[in-house]
Amino acid sequence: MSDYMFILENHLSVEQRAVLELVQQAAAEANVSLFLTGGALRDMLGGFPIRDLDFTVEGPAVKFARDLAKKHKAEVISVDELRKSAELRFPSGARCAITMAHTERFPKPGAKPQVAPATIHEDLRCRDFTINAIALSLNRASRGLLIDPTNGAGDIEQKELRAVSPYSLYDDPIRLLRLIRFRTRFGYTVEEKTWQQFLNAREAGVHRLIPPRQLFEELYQITQEPNPGDVFVALDQEGLLTLFSPALTGAKINLAAFQKLAKLKAMIPFGAPLAIDWYALVMYCLTEKLSPKERSALISATAMTKEEAAPWQKLPLSAKKLEAALKSPKLNRASQTWAILSKAPGEQILYLGLASEHRLVQDRVKNFLSRCLAVAMEVTDAEVKEVSGLEPDHPKFQKAKEERIAAHLDGRVRKPAPPPEPEPPPAQPLRSPIVRGARFR
Numbered sequence: 001m002s003d004y005m006f007i008l009e010n011h012l013s014v015e016q017r018a019v020l021e022l023v024q025q026a027a028a029e030a031n032v033s034l035f036l037t038g039g040a041l042r043d044m045l046g047g048f049p050i051r052d053l054d055f056t057v058e059g060p061a062v063k064f065a066r067d068l069a070k071k072h073k074a075e076v077i078s079v080d081e082l083r084k085s086a087e088l089r090f091p092s093g094a095r096c097a098i099t100m101a102h103t104e105r106f107p108k109p110g111a112k113p114q115v116a117p118a119t120i121h122e123d124l125r126c127r128d129f130t131i132n133a134i135a136l137s138l139n140r141a142s143r144g145l146l147i148d149p150t151n152g153a154g155d156i157e158q159k160e161l162r163a164v165s166p167y168s169l170y171d172d173p174i175r176l177l178r179l180i181r182f183r184t185r186f187g188y189t190v191e192e193k194t195w196q197q198f199l200n201a202r203e204a205g206v207h208r209l210i211p212p213r214q215l216f217e218e219l220y221q222i223t224q225e226p227n228p229g230d231v232f233v234a235l236d237q238e239g240l241l242t243l244f245s246p247a248l249t250g251a252k253i254n255l256a257a258f259q260k261l262a263k264l265k266a267m268i269p270f271g272a273p274l275a276i277d278w279y280a281l282v283m284y285c286l287t288e289k290l291s292p293k294e295r296s297a298l299i300s301a302t303a304m305t306k307e308e309a310a311p312w313q314k315l316p317l318s319a320k321k322l323e324a325a326l327k328s329p330k331l332n333r334a335s336q337t338w339a340i341l342s343k344a345p346g347e348q349i350l351y352l353g354l355a356s357e358h359r360l361v362q363d364r365v366k367n368f369l370s371r372c373l374a375v376a377m378e379v380t381d382a383e384v385k386e387v388s389g390l391e392p393d394h395p396k397f398q399k400a401k402e403e404r405i406a407a408h409l410d411g412r413v414r415k416p417a418p419p420p421e422p423e424p425p426p427a428q429p430l431r432s433p434i435v436r437g438a439r440f441r
Contacts, residue, residue, distance in 0.1 A: 004136055005144040008036070011044045015094035016053060023055055023096065024138050026068045032059040035101075035120050035135040035147070042131045045156050046186065051224070053096035056135065058120060061100035062086050068098070083115055093275075102126075106171040110209030113172070121149055128175045129182070129194075130155045130162045155191075162191040169197050173206040174214045177240055181218075184234045185225055207240060212303035219244060219302055223282035229258025232286065245298035247290055257285040257354060264353045267369040269377060276346030283312035284351065311347075316355065319348040326352065326361045334372060335406035341368045342376070376405045 009017060020036075027034035038054035057064055062079060065086035069076050077087040077095070085099035101123040104113035118126075120135050127133040130152035137145040146153070155162050161182055169175050179198060183190055190198070201207070222231050232253055235241040241248045261281065268274060287295050299309055325340050341349055341364075353365040379401060381392045388400040407413045 003144075004146055008044055008136065011050050013094070015090070015092040016050065018092065019053060019090055019094045019096055020138075022072055022090075023053075023068065023098070026064070026071070027057065027138065028140060030059075030064055030067070032057045032064060033120070034138045036138055037099075037120075037124070037135045038097075038127075038132050041134045041136055042152070042156065045134070045153055046131075048186075053094070055096060055098045055138075056101050056120060056123060057098060058101045058117075060084070061098050065098040082112070104171075109170050109204075109206045110173050110211065120147060124149050125164065127164055128168055128172070128178065130164055131182075131188075133164055159186070159188045160191050161186075161188045161194060163194040163197060166193070166197060169194075169201045170204075170206055173201065173210045174218055176201060176207050177210075177218050177235065177243075178221075180234050180238055180240065181222060181225065181231050184227075184231045202239075207243060210243065212301060215243060216302035216304055216308070220279060223279040227258075227262060228278075228282045229253075229255060229262070229285070232258070244301055245290065245294055247294040247297070248286070252289050252294075254285050254288050257288060258282075260354055261285060261350065264350050264366075264369065267366060269374045272373040272377060274346045274349075274373065276350065277311055278347075280311035280315050280347045281350055281354075284315050285354070287312065315347065315351050318345075319351045322348050323352055323356055323358070323361055326364050327358055331364070334367065334409040337364050337368060338372045338376070338406065338409055339402075341365070341372070372409060375408050379405050379408060 008020075012020065024034060035056045036053065037056040039052065040050050040054045042048075043050045061084050062081070065088060066076060068074065069086075069088050072090065074088045074090045077089050079086045080099075083099060083102060083104075085097060087095065087097045089095045101118050101120050102115050103118040103122050103126045104115055106113050124133040124135060124147065130150040132152070133148075133150045134152040135147040137143060137147065150162075150164055161179060163169060163175075165171075169179070176198060179190065179194070182188065222228050225231050232241060232248075233255070236249055236253055241253070287298065290298070298304070322340070322344050326337070331337050331340075349365055349368065352361055353369070356362055356365070381397075381401070384397065384401045384404050385391065387404060388397070390397045390400050404413075
């Protein structure tokens with residue numbers, strides 16, 4: 001195994017490793033060249049968590065992706081017929097994108113690109129920034145070989161953002177926003193020529209040529225950032241946030257809500273099994289201070305569909321039932337709160353932590369995030385098996401585990417007393433040191 005494969009596997013979750021194996025096996029059976037590319041490679045080399053896997057194939061990517069999804073019961077979330085790519089979500093929750101290696105030629109700034117099949121080297125030389133123009137071969141004969149024609153790995157080491165070509169930001173103006181997002185997330189500096197290209201593109205007004213759907217896709221990506229509020233502030237400072245809505249500037253940027261959301265997020269233990277729709281939560285924070293007319297302007301500017309607007313528009317209403325349950329004076333034990341919140345959508349829980357006017361509700365949400373989740377994660381299958389006598393694949397095992405978690409939360413499980421410390425050995429009587437030859441001195 002190459003060093004890069006070793007580094008990669010140590011950065012992946014169990015679910016992601018399983019997907020990596022499935023995709024490699026399918027590529028070998030289909031006889032197509034497969035590479036790990038883009039954000040997954042960038043995050044791996046930069047030491048950041050890998051959120052999604054990005055694969056590139058030299059061949060019919062969409063057919064390959066659909067065959068893979070059918071065989072392994074994965075969901076095809078979206079398909080880009082222009083760039084011949086598909087995004088999949090596997091039953092484990094792991095996601096990946098599979099894209100055809102291709103080149104893009106832009107007739108004019110912001111125009112629809114002309115896409116053609118290409119080799120992996122040609123594909124990488126047509127990307128936005130050098131840190132995204134790196135590939136790792138997953139083919140049997142060259143597995144673990146790093147392909148880096150623009151020295152993106154060097155830029156990652158130098159913590160620098162550099163455009164692949166002098167026309168990168170003109171050809172596809174959405175890259176102006178992407179540059180600010182990456183700069184904010186990674187804390188990298190922008191290479192001097194790239195920054196000058198950014199300023200020239202802004203002065204030429206090419207940011208006004210960004211298609212609405214590209215704006216929506218970028219907005220969605222911002223909602224998935226670790227600190228989306230910081231990205232919105234950075235975009236506002238560069239005069240780009242108003243592309244989403246003219247009202248989004250200054251005091252209309254809901255900084256207090258983003259700061260509060262960050263504090264709630266920090267309470268969640270690492271690896272906690274809490275599914276959260278960050279898009280719904282972040283969009284709620286972003287639009288909370290906007291008037292109905294200003295929200296409509298945002299929806300129009302991004303060509304957002306009703307289905308895409310619904311999660312953040314309906315979040316306050318959908319959380320009302322949960323809030324009513326948490327206000328009940330009958331919740332006297334932590335296990336009762338756990339029973340309610342452990343089954344609730346994560347975005348509704350955090351929304352109540354953000355917006356509920358009831359102190360009791362907020363306290364119960366915070367206790368759930370900071371204590372209950374941690375306690376639940378400490379209850380292992382081995383402990384449940386020892387107490388209940390049930391195997392993990394038994395139909396009643398999950399119920400037994402919930403009962404064990406409840407017992408821990410309510411303090412009904414006594415931790416075994418630590419073994420007594422061994423008694424120290426009896427002290428030996430002190431003896432005068434014998435100095436050999438002392439009598440002859």
